[in-house]
Amino acid sequence: MDGLIALFLVQDGLINGAIYALMALALVLVFSVTRVIFVPQGELVAYGALTMAVLRAGGMPATLWLLLALAAATLALELWRQWRGGQVDWWSTALWCVGAPALAALAVWWQPQGLLAQALVVVLVVTPLGPLIYRLAFRPLSHATVLVLLIVSVALHGVLMGLGLWFFGAEGARTPPFSEARFDWGGLPVSGQSLVVLAATGVLVLAMFAFFEHTVLGKALRATAINRVGARLMGIPTELSGDLSFALAAFIGAVCGLLIAPITTIYYDTGFLIGLKGFVAAIIGGLSSYPVALLGALLVGQLEAFASFWASAFKEVLVFTLIIPVLLWRSLRSHHVEDEE
C-alpha cells in the first residue's frame, strides 16, 4: 500500500464514519430519552435514499402511503385512548397525524424537479414516520424493560425491511450527487459529494449541540434522558420527549440516506448494516456519551475502509467483531452489578 492509497482509504473511512456518527448520535439520543434501542434506524436511511430515487424517477414514493397509513392508525389509537378515558395531547397528535402528513403529501404532489427541493420532500415524508412509529409500537410499552423494547425494536426492523422490499423492490438505487465538483488535493481525488457529506454532518452535529445546550426543548430532552421521573415531576411531558427524539432520529435517518445514496448503491436491506455500524459506534460510547460515540464512528469508518482494502470479503465480519474488544473494555471497567430499569 502506498501513501496515496492510504490517504484514499482514510478519506473513504472519514465519509462513511461521518454517516455512522450521525446514526450513532440518533441512537444515543433515542436510547437515553426513551430506553428504546432503535434498531430500525437503519431502515429509515434506506427509506430516505430509496424515496429520493423514486422521486428522481418521477414516481410516487410508497413511503408516503406508509406515512398516511401510520397517521390514520395513530389517530385511531389516540381516539380509542380518549374514549377509554386516557389523556391525549391533541396538539401534538394533530401535528404528527394531520399537519405533518398533509405537508408531506402536498410536497410530493408539488413534484419539484430540483435536487435540493426533492431532498426537502424526502425529509418531509420520512421525518414524521419517527413519532408515529413511536406512538404505535413503543409508547404502549413505555413501562416495559429495555429488553422487551429491544425485542419490539427488532420486530419492527423486520416489518420495515419487509415493507421496504415491497415498496422499492430488490434492485438497488443510486441518486445523483449534490455536487458534481471534483478536486485534486496533491494527487488525491476528492469529490464534491464527500465534502457535502462532511459539511452536512458537521452542521448537523453543531446544530444538535446548540439545540441541546441552548434551547428549552433540548434541555427538556436532556433532563428526560438523565431522569425520567424527575423530568416528569418538573412538568416535562416524557411522551412528547419520545415524539421529539423519534422525529429527530427519523430526520437524521432521512438525511443520512440522502447523503449516502450518491456514494453507494442502496438496497432495501442496506440500511440495517449501516444502522448496525452506527450501533457499534454508539456502544463504544456506552449508549450514553455523544462525543465518544462520534469518535467511535470515525474509528468504525476507518476500520471498514482499511478492511475493505486488505480483506474485502471479511469487511463486515471485521467491523462487527470490533464490538467484542469494545465490550470487553467496558466490561473490565465495571465492578459491581447494577439493576436495570
Next chain:
Amino acid sequence: MSERTREVSGAPAAAQVATAAPALRLTHRQLTLAAAALLALAWGWLPDFTVTLLNYIGLHALVALGLVLMTGIGGMTSFGQAAFVGLGAYATAWLCTAPEVAAALQGLPAALLPWAGLALGLALTFAVAWGLGAVTLRLGGHYLPLATIAWGLSLYFLFGNLSFLGGHTGLTGVPPLSLGAWTLADPRALGVLIWAVLLLVLWALHNLLDSRQGRAIRALKSGRVMAESMGVDTARQRTRVFVLAALLAALSGWLYAHLQRFVNPTPFNINIGIEYLFMAVVGGSGHLWGAVLGATLIALLKEQLQDWLPKIFGMSGNFEIIVFGLLMMWVLQRYAEGLWPTLAGWARRAGVVPTPQTLPPPMALPERPLPAPGTVLLEARDVTKRFGGLVANAQVSLQVRAGEVHALIGPNGAGKSTFFNMVSGVDDPTEGEVRLLGEPMTGRPARDFAARGLGRTFQHVRLLVQRSVLDNVMLGAHLRGRAGWLASMLWLERHEEAALQADALRQIERCGLSEYTHTPAGSLALGQQRIVEIARALAGHPALLLLDEPAAGLRHREKQALARLLDQLRRQGLGILIVEHDMEFVMNLADRITVLDFGTVIAHGTPAEVQRDPRVLQAYLGDDLGTGGAA
C-alpha cells in the same frame, strides 16, 4: 408444566385443587406422558408431509427452548441463535465431508464421523458462547443481544466467504446418522431421534428450573443486586444460561444437517435468528412448553403465509417477516406472557392439576456455628463515600456485635442507604474499610458478603412476585446447597432440595407466614412482603442480619410480632443492624443506636443516651423544638 404450583408433604393438596372442576383430574405429568405416547403410536402412520413438519417443529423448538430459558426466565435474550445452529450444522457437515478430515481420521469408522461432528460443534459453540458471554454478561442486559446481532451477522458472512465451507453454495453429501445397525436416513426415523431429544431436554430443563439452580436463574430476571445478595454469582449464572441455550441451538443444527443432508448459509441468517425469538415470545417466553407451542404456531403460519403472501404482495420475497414482526409486537403489547398461559388456563379449567411434588427424606445440611456473643461481626472504619462533589458518608465508623441489635437512624437524606450499600457489598467506599468477621471486604461483591454470613432485606422489597413465598424463601438458602447444574437437571439433588425446603418451611413458620407458603409473593400486603424478605434472609442461616426499614407498612400487632422475632434472634446470638424510622420500635428494641445526619455520625450510644443528646434533638426537631414533624 413449568408453572406448576408446588404441593408439599404436609400442605393440604385438596385446598389447591378444590376450585377446579374435577372433570378430568389428570396431572400435568400424566397429560405430558399421554401426549408423548400418542405421538409415538401415531408416528408410523402420519403422512410424510406431517412428519416433515413435525421434524422442523422439533428442531425449532429445541432452539426456542434455549431462548425461553434466556428471555422469559433469565431476563436476557439473543438474536443470534441461528448462528449457533449454523455452527452445529457446519461443524458436522465439514467433518463428515472434508477430504482432509477423512485423511486425518482414517482410523475412525465412517459411522462415528457424525458423532465426532457433534462433539466438534458443541465444543466450538461452547467456546464462542462462553467468550461472548464473558465479555457482555457483566454489563447491562441489552449488551448481550446487541452483541448477538453483530455476531450472528459476522458468522453468516463468514460461512458465505470461507472456501473450505463451500461459500454461498455450502456443503453437500452429508451422510445420514446411524445408531449401531440403524441408519437414520429416512426423515421418519430421524424424527424419532429429534423428538426423543426434545422431550429429554424438556424434562431436564423442567428439573433444572425446579431446583436450587433454577431459583437462581429466575432470580436473575428481577434484579441482579438481589440475586447477588443471596449469594448467586449472576455473571456466571447468566453465562451458563447463555451457553446452555447456544448448545441446544448447536444440537438442533447437528440434527438439521443430518436431516437435510446439505448445509448452506441461508438458514443461519440473522432473520432466522429473529424468527427463533418470535417463536419463544409468541409461544410464551416464561414457559418451557411455550417454546414448543411457538415453534408449532410459527411453522403452521409460515406454511400458510408462503402460499398467500406472494399473491398479496404480487412478488416473492421474505414477506413473512412483516407478518411475524407485527404479530410479535401485538403479542408483546397485549399478551406479554405469550399464548401458553392461555392454553394452560384452558387445561386447568378442564381439570388438569399440577403434579404433586414428592421429595425424598432430607439430608443433613452443613451448619456453620454462630460466633460467640460479643464478637465483632461487622466493622466499618472511617467509611467515606463521595458521589462527585457530594459527600454522602463522611468517616462513619460503626461496630455490630453478635447478640445485639444495632440501629442506624437519621433523618431522610442522612446517608443511611448509602452506608447500607457499602456494608453489604453493593457499592465500594471511597475511603475507609468495611470488615466482616474480621476480614476486609473492600472491592468484594455482595455474594462474598453473603458467603461470609450476611443476610439482608431491601428497603424497596425485591421478591420474585410471581413465585410462591416458599420459592422466594428457598432462594435465600442458595449458598446452603451445593448441587450444580447437571445434578439439578437429572434430579440427583432431591435429598438436598428436601432439606432446603424443610428449612425454608421452618423459617416461614418462624416468621408467622405459614398460611401464605404457596401464595405468590406479589399478592401479599407490602408489610408481609417485608417479612418474607426476613424469612428469605434467615434461610441462609446468617450470623449478621441487615434489615432496611423492616417495620414500614406493618400494623401495630405485626410490629410487635416482628420485635419478638428479632429479640428471639438476638438471644440466639445473631447480630442485627437495622435501619428504621419508627422510633418507638427502635427505642424498645435496640441495644445501641448510631445517629447519622448529613453523612456524619452525630451520636452513638444506648437508646436512653441518644434520646437525651442535644444534637439528635436538633437534627430531628430543628432549632426551635416542637415545630417540625419528628420522623
